[in-house]
Amino acid sequence: MADGRHDDDYALSDEQKAAVAELSRSNVYAKQSKWKTLHELPMAEKWPYFKENFLSYAVIIAVVVVIVAAFGVSYLTKGPRAELSVEGINMGGYADQLDRLGSDFVKAEKISDSRLVQMDTSISIGDSENTQDGSARLLAMVSAGQINMIVTDADTFAEVNNRGDITKPAEIMGEAQLERIRDSLVDAKGNPVTDVKKAVGFDLSKSKVWKSVKGLPQQQMILGFSNVTKSKEMPVRFVEYLRFE
Secondary structure (H helix, E strand, C coil): CCCCCCHHHHCCCHHHHHHHHHHHCCCCCCCCCHHHHHHHCCHHHHHHHHHHHCHHHHHHHHHHHHHHHHHHHHHHHCCCCCCEEEEECCCHHHHHHHHHHHHHHHHHCCCCCHHHEEEECCCCCCCCCCCCCCHHHHHHHHHCCCCCEEEEEHHHHHHHHHCCCCECHHHCCCHHHHHHCHHHEECCCCCECCCHHHCCEEEHHHEHHHHHCCCCCCCCEEEEECCCCCCCHHHHHHHHHCCEC
16 A cells, blocks of 8 residues: 655754754764863853762762861860869868869979869768769779879778779889878778878878868868879879978
């Protein structure tokens, strides 16, 4: 059966010819970078092209920059680690007096940064119904080296010594240093010792400086070294500053 359609029926309209010509034309951007293409595109086409090819990467980069900046600021603004960290256990009522003792020490010893000395009284242990037992916190901070000296009453001092939180003076200071303040050395219960190597703490009633701070308890108070991990210098300077008799 013969096809009755003429060749004119297959002829393309001018619009169709223009469309075919557009599709057949080579893409001038095909062989160049996306970044160069973005710069060469007409203004109306830049944003759609940017969203399709660059926006997700830009968001990721921005997030990374924010995170890095946050870490940088945190590092730069973080204070130095305290070289003397005194914990007054069960001494919450004496926070102001201990702060004054610490401030006077910083001034007297001309310590350049007061943040190197930290006096704290926030930990309480025992069976008191009015306070939350801080034994777990004390253990964690001592283990981490965040407390290197402890001051408390004789009964509590004996308890923390039994827990292993106290370091003998002979492990921190020289024998000659301890001999000069022999009369202030005590065992874990506050009893005087004759052998400096057996001493566990310092009787604060023998400290001229401690007694000069108005409001501090004067009887049965003991100071001891705890976990001295980084440097012995500042804790030893503090003992010398207290002027034990």
